[in-house]
Amino acid sequence: MLSKSDIDKLAELARLGLVDEEKAGLERDLSAILGYVDKLQEAKVEFTDELIDENLPVNAMREDGEPHESGLYTEALLAQAPKRKGDYLVVKAIIEK
Amino acid sequence: MIDLSALTIAKAAAALRAKEFSSRELVEAHLSLAHEKNPSLNAYLELFEESALAEADEADKRITAGEEGSLLGIPIGVKDNILIKDKISSGGSKILATHRAVYDATVISRLREQGAVFLGRTNLDEFGMGSSTENSAYGPTKNPHDLTRVPGGSSGGSTAALAAHIALGALGTDTGGSCRQPAALCGVVGMKPTYGAVSRYGVMPLGASLNQVGEMAKTVADVETLFHAVRSHDKMDNISCDYEARRFKATPTQAKRVGVPRKFLEKGLPSDVVANFEASLARLRERGYEVVDIELPFIDYALAVYYVLLPAEISTDLARYDGMRYGVYLPGANLLKDYMRSRGEGFGKESRRRIMLGTYVLSHGYYDAYYNKARAIRQAIVSDFKRVFSGPEAVGAIATPTTAAPAFKIGEKVDDPLAMYLEDIFTVTANIVGCPAISVPSGTVDREGVRLPLGFQLMAPHFGEELMFAIAKDAEGNTV
Numbered sequence: 199m200l201s202k203s204d205i206d207k208l209a210e211l212a213r214l215g216l217v218d219e220e221k222a223g224l225e226r227d228l229s230a231i232l233g234y235v236d237k238l239q240e241a242k243v244e245f246t247d248e249l250i251d252e253n254l255p256v257n258a259m260r261e262d263g264e265p266h267e268s269g270l271y272t273e274a275l276l277a278q279a280p281k282r283k284g285d286y287l288v289v290k291a292i293i294e295k
Numbered sequence: 296m297i298d299l300s301a302l303t304i305a306k307a308a309a310a311l312r313a314k315e316f317s318s319r320e321l322v323e324a325h326l327s328l329a330h331e332k333n334p335s336l337n338a339y340l341e342l343f344e345e346s347a348l349a350e351a352d353e354a355d356k357r358i359t360a361g362e363e364g365s366l367l368g369i370p371i372g373v374k375d376n377i378l379i380k381d382k383i384s385s386g387g388s389k390i391l392a393t394h395r396a397v398y399d400a401t402v403i404s405r406l407r408e409q410g411a412v413f414l415g416r417t418n419l420d421e422f423g424m425g426s427s428t429e430n431s432a433y434g435p436t437k438n439p440h441d442l443t444r445v446p447g448g449s450s451g452g453s454t455a456a457l458a459a460h461i462a463l464g465a466l467g468t469d470t471g472g473s474c475r476q477p478a479a480l481c482g483v484v485g486m487k488p489t490y491g492a493v494s495r496y497g498v499m500p501l502g503a504s505l506n507q508v509g510e511m512a513k514t515v516a517d518v519e520t521l522f523h524a525v526r527s528h529d530k531m532d533n534i535s536c537d538y539e540a541r542r543f544k545a546t547p548t549q550a551k552r553v554g555v556p557r558k559f560l561e562k563g564l565p566s567d568v569v570a571n572f573e574a575s576l577a578r579l580r581e582r583g584y585e586v587v588d589i590e591l592p593f594i595d596y597a598l599a600v601y602y603v604l605l606p607a608e609i610s611t612d613l614a615r616y617d618g619m620r621y622g623v624y625l626p627g628a629n630l631l632k633d634y635m636r637s638r639g640e641g642f643g644k645e646s647r648r649r650i651m652l653g654t655y656v657l658s659h660g661y662y663d664a665y666y667n668k669a670r671a672i673r674q675a676i677v678s679d680f681k682r683v684f685s686g687p688e689a690v691g692a693i694a695t696p697t698t699a700a701p702a703f704k705i706g707e708k709v710d711d712p713l714a715m716y717l718e719d720i721f722t723v724t725a726n727i728v729g730c731p732a733i734s735v736p737s738g739t740v741d742r743e744g745v746r747l748p749l750g751f752q753l754m755a756p757h758f759g760e761e762l763m764f765a766i767a768k769d770a771e772g773n774t775v
Binding site: 208210211232237238241243244258275280281290 | 681
């Protein structure tokens with residue numbers, strides 16, 4: 199069901215470096231899993247915006263603002279950064295010369 | 296010496312208050328047995344020797360001072376995807392091998408308030424993805440009933456620790472059965488609360504529309520104690536809500552009526568698993584329950600719905616691990632190659648598989664065919680459940696076996712993801728619906744001369760935990 203070029207495209211979208219052997223395995227595994235989930239197509243239902251049960255929790259929104267005092271966790275978090283410079287994370291340039 | 300094999304949270308709490316032993320003695324006994332058993336089980340990734348004894352001493356002081364606390368001095372194991380401040384929190388993944396938690400998860404704060412002692416962090420399938428605990432970057436956990444078999448997963452470290460009596464209670468996460476399925480395979484009790492009942496703040500995200508922090512212990516009463524301790528309305532989790540305002544109220548008739556989706560159970564169950572399930576139903580009948588057949592027309596689709604929605608959410612959840620801010624960083628030729636290497640080599644095989652699957656179902660052209668179709672069927676399943684839980688014919692719980700078979704051999708299903716996914720066939724529905732569910736031990740069956748445990752699952756209406764515990768206690772065999 200999935201081709202090698204599909205796997206290559208998905209791996210790049212997902213930012214996953216994969217070796218060729220694994221790609222071949224994924225072609226087989228994903229096709230088997232998608233073959234199973236294809237049974238969804240048999241069900242004759244459509245999504246409705248109607249609320250099924252008003253007792254069920256829905257996402258609670260909060261006002262935009264500071265959840266806590268600024269800088270409280272900065273050092274503890276940055277201490278775990280692979281590469282830092284002061285309070286910045288160091289990453290490679292997105293646009294290369 | 297304290298006999299840990301006969302101990303429960305309830306018994307230990309009573310003994311601590313009666314000064315039969317101290318929390319320090321209780322924790323030392325657990326640590327000593329853990330040192331003996333853990334090297335072969337790999338249930339704990341780390342034992343918190345020093346901090347556990349310090350917490351035990353603190354608990355002993357609180358007990359002497361006459362303070363209240365439902366878990367005062369009780370040793371608990373915590374699945375290693377729940378943050379405990381200053382401890383390594385690996386998620387069972389190589390990508391977070393050296394990651395230290397900066398804060399306590401809300402459930403950990405809640406347990407601290409009740410005086411719990413954290414014994415260690417327990418093994419899991421990477422980020423909770425799996426049904427056998429074989430997908431851990433730190434090696435598989437073994438089933439204490441048979442070391443050649445899996446404990447189930449993904450909270451297999453927690454349930455193996457309970458079955459080996461090296462924890463009195465444990466926390467896990469349950470996104471598709473990850474507390475109930477390993478509980479069944481290890482012969483302990485495991486529950487998934489109602490969606491929204493327990494805060495997930497400080498829990499590594501996996502399938503936000505499905506998961507909850509689950510509680511596991513040796514008895515239903517102990518699981519109930521843990522659930523009451525961790526339940527809270529927490530503003531830091533946007534789905535967490537006011538439980539009391541929503542509490543389910545059952546009529547006396549409903550409270551004594553259990554439904555069985557017979558059609559769903561007809562296919563391919565081994566005869567001894569069927570007999571075991573019927574014995575649990577018979578026990579309920581003896582205790583005054585009416586057991587009725589129910590129809591859930593869309594339940595057959597539950598697993599397929601799950602394996603569309605979950606990978607879709609996972610591919611999003613795991614996008615945060617990029618090698619830039621924390622975790623493993625593996626440099627490549629440019630920024631893109633940095634990402635590709637850090638993620639490609641940092642994640643384990645099952646994580647990579649699910650990210651790929653999720654990326655596919657969310658990609659252009661397949662979104663309607665898979666993701667939107669799965670959402671529509673999910674609604675239909677929720678409606679099915681609402682129907683059987685309401686009206687004059689309402690049942691108080693839906694019963695199924697927790698799994699279709701007892702624990703399988705280590706390595707048996709690792710190369711067949713679909714066979715592994717089918718492990719969750721009876722458990723995923725509660726996550727899709729968002730209702731609470733529990734697995735209680737239902738006795739054992741013979742496999743190759745070894746007696747292996749099975750579980751009996753009950754799914755109850757949203758916010759109907761009290762009803763669920765009452766029925767589960769009646770279904771519970773004498774296991775401890």
